[in-house]
Amino acid sequence: MNVIETVGLGKRYRQTWALRDCRLTIPAGQVTALVGPNGAGKTTLLRILAGLATPTAGTATVVGHAAGSQQARDAVSAVDQAVPLYRHLRVRDLLAAARALNDRWDTDLAEQRLSSLPLTMSSKVGKLSGGQQAQLALTLAMARHPRLLLLDEPLASLDPLARQEVLGWLMTCVAEDGLSVVFSSHVITELERVATYLVVLSQGQVQLAATVDSLLDSHLALTGPAADADRLAGQVPVITAQQAGRQTQVLARTDTAPPGWAARPVTMEELVLGYLREPSPRARPRLEVAR
Amino acid sequence: MTVPMISAIKVPRMTRVTWYKHRTLVLGIPGMFLLAATLLVIDSLLQRHWISAHHFTNCLTYANIDTSSQCLTENSSPAQGVFAEFVNYWRTEGAVLAVFSLAAVAGLFGGVPWVAREFEGGGFRFTWTQSVSPRRWLLGTFGLLTLLSVVAAAICGVAAHWWFQVAQFRLDGGTNPWGWESVEMTPLSMASWTLLAMALALLLGVLIRRVLPAMIVFAVTFGGCVLAAQTWLPEFLFRVGESSVRITTNPNQTYPEMSYIAQTWYARPGGPKLNTLAVVEQLQGYSLAQQDRWLAQRHLSEWIAYQPHSHLVWLVLARNGILVAVAAVLVVASVWWLRRRPAE
Numbered sequence: 001m002n003v004i005e006t007v008g009l010g011k012r013y014r015q016t017w018a019l020r021d022c023r024l025t026i027p028a029g030q031v032t033a034l035v036g037p038n039g040a041g042k043t044t045l046l047r048i049l050a051g052l053a054t055p056t057a058g059t060a061t062v063v064g065h066a067a068g069s070q071q072a073r074d075a076v077s078a079v080d081q082a083v084p085l086y087r088h089l090r091v092r093d094l095l096a097a098a099r100a101l102n103d104r105w106d107t108d109l110a111e112q113r114l115s116s117l118p119l120t121m122s123s124k125v126g127k128l129s130g131g132q133q134a135q136l137a138l139t140l141a142m143a144r145h146p147r148l149l150l151l152d153e154p155l156a157s158l159d160p161l162a163r164q165e166v167l168g169w170l171m172t173c174v175a176e177d178g179l180s181v182v183f184s185s186h187v188i189t190e191l192e193r194v195a196t197y198l199v200v201l202s203q204g205q206v207q208l209a210a211t212v213d214s215l216l217d218s219h220l221a222l223t224g225p226a227a228d229a230d231r232l233a234g235q236v237p238v239i240t241a242q243q244a245g246r247q248t249q250v251l252a253r254t255d256t257a258p259p260g261w262a263a264r265p266v267t268m269e270e271l272v273l274g275y276l277r278e279p280s281p282r283a284r285p286r287l288e289v290a291r
Numbered sequence: 292m293t294v295p296m297i298s299a300i301k302v303p304r305m306t307r308v309t310w311y312k313h314r315t316l317v318l319g320i321p322g323m324f325l326l327a328a329t330l331l332v333i334d335s336l337l338q339r340h341w342i343s344a345h346h347f348t349n350c351l352t353y354a355n356i357d358t359s360s361q362c363l364t365e366n367s368s369p370a371q372g373v374f375a376e377f378v379n380y381w382r383t384e385g386a387v388l389a390v391f392s393l394a395a396v397a398g399l400f401g402g403v404p405w406v407a408r409e410f411e412g413g414g415f416r417f418t419w420t421q422s423v424s425p426r427r428w429l430l431g432t433f434g435l436l437t438l439l440s441v442v443a444a445a446i447c448g449v450a451a452h453w454w455f456q457v458a459q460f461r462l463d464g465g466t467n468p469w470g471w472e473s474v475e476m477t478p479l480s481m482a483s484w485t486l487l488a489m490a491l492a493l494l495l496g497v498l499i500r501r502v503l504p505a506m507i508v509f510a511v512t513f514g515g516c517v518l519a520a521q522t523w524l525p526e527f528l529f530r531v532g533e534s535s536v537r538i539t540t541n542p543n544q545t546y547p548e549m550s551y552i553a554q555t556w557y558a559r560p561g562g563p564k565l566n567t568l569a570v571v572e573q574l575q576g577y578s579l580a581q582q583d584r585w586l587a588q589r590h591l592s593e594w595i596a597y598q599p600h601s602h603l604v605w606l607v608l609a610r611n612g613i614l615v616a617v618a619a620v621l622v623v624a625s626v627w628w629l630r631r632r633p634a635e
Binding site: 047050051052053054068069073074076077078080082084085086087089091094096097098100101102103104137141144 | 304307308311312412415417419420421422423425634
């Protein structure tokens with residue numbers, strides 16, 4: 001089953017398309033890394049999936065229901081990069097409001113999680129640090145037991161230790177509940193540890209969408225003579241090429257190295273950066289989504 | 292990890308959430324109306340006590356006539372002087388204005404901020420990512436705040452109506468049941484204006500999504516609504532179903548007391564209306580008998596279009612019905628706009 005399906009999805013703000021002709025399929029149970037440069041359309045995509053914005057074109061389906069429908073809202077939790085909480089409320093009241101807003105609510109999970117954090121129930125949400133607010137927002141999102149969790153750079157305000165701890169907690173939830181997560185972040189090394197699926201967005205369009213393992217298996221970093229670079233392009237699909245003196249470093253979509261070229265496996269960061277350097281999807285053959 | 296708890300929802304969820312989020316408004320706006328009602332009751336009791344203590348009850352039983360002159364005929368001259376001290380136009384008019392403006396205050400400081408601040412502060416994203424749709428969030432919150440405000444406004448209207456039964460005689464020159472003060476100092480009018488104010492606040496909050504600009508636009512728009520409702524709308528409504536009568540010296544041929552005089556004109560039998568000002572100019576300086584003779588010689592008759600006092604209650608109902616209908620349109624427009632542009 002696919003947890004997310006979009007067909008021809010587009011969102012226009014006045015004259016500018018933030019997202020255009022976005023076709024995306026993400027299977028259930030994956031931790032998906034959603035990466036792309038600023039303005040790529042990540043936040044717009046996540047907001048449409050969360051039911052916070054309506055698409056200008058196309059359709060979006062989450063957990064089998066139209067994004068924004070009541071069934072989709074019941075099944076999806078989202079934490080925005082701005083950590084949307086009612087800052088004038090006390091933690092206790094925010095918890096009570098969240099409990100009232102949801103048919104399904106795990107009080108034990110919320111209270112246990114919050115008791116492990118350095119905050120009191122009588123604290124005003126607005127007085128908490130950015131990291132504490134992010135932790136609170138994540139806790140409220142998880143206490144709903146969603147089937148899909150959408151996270152838009154939620155860990156940016158956390159210190160490295162807290163980030164490790166939160167990621168570990170999220171992965172435990174994924175393992176126990178079969179939760180699907182879409183995780184947007186600029187810190188690729190952070191995503192590398194947890195992501196099983198990768199979506200690269202650029203200029204409002206999907207550049208790449210496949211499981212991380214299949215992508216790493218199907219790409220190689222090649223090093224060879226600069227003079228042979230043009231010939232290489234005729235042999236294997238070249239994603240990007242960077243010349244350094246007489247040598248050329250190439251990111252190619254192939255699982256075997258052509259003769260005369262030294263090959264090594266690519267990291268996720270190299271893969272992402274390679275695709276972001278060549279942002280036009282029409283410049284190369286479309287990569288089939290591996291499932 | 293524990294098994295998720297399915298909570299039994301008894302109180303509508305948005306009611307509980309609105310209480311958690313907007314306690315100050317939920318208590319403050321109805322509290323404001325109830326405080327005003329209490330003050331009006333106290334003031335009315337004091338006025339009634341004064342009237343009773345000075346035996347001026349007769350002064351309060353006439354309408355559409357000069358109160359002071361009526362007191363003069365009913366009481367001794369010194370007593371009339373004492374009653375003149377009771378008349379306090381500015382205090383009464385000021386109190387009527389203050390009570391009437393409570394609806395605007397509710398919309399301006401209650402209705403506009405709750406919805407616009409949700410957008411401005413981004414809090415709506417929290418609610419919308421729970422199991423609550425934007426429409427439910429909007430109507431749920433609006434419903435509770437508005438229901439409480441309208442009920443409190445109606446209670447305040449009851450107190451205002453009771454207070455105005457006496458206070459209207461403090462308006463110099465007596466009472467006029469067709470005057471704006473009489474029309475507005477009723478539970479129905481107070482409730483209708485409050486409903487309109489909250490609905491307008493809702494629409495502007497959803498449209499503008501920023502507190503201060505929305506408050507400014509609300510003040511201007513609501514002021515326009517009040518102006519239209521006090522000028523154009525009564526002129527239009529009070530002429531619906533009006534009656535006309537030819538005025539003669541025959542006392543049986545006249546219009547009922549306390550009627551609303553919509554128009555006066557002169558005409559020849561079966562002829563068109565004449566320029567009233569031109570005729571009145573000709574009649575200046577003539578006695579009543581001379582006027583009648585002058586009109587008869589020219590086969591002219593004087594006509595009056597009037598609205599009988601018995602129609603007043605229906606016209607006031609119609610006026611308030613229009614306010615409620617406009618409020619309903621504003622709420623529907625808010626929901627439509629929110630659906631069209633949820634979070635952009």
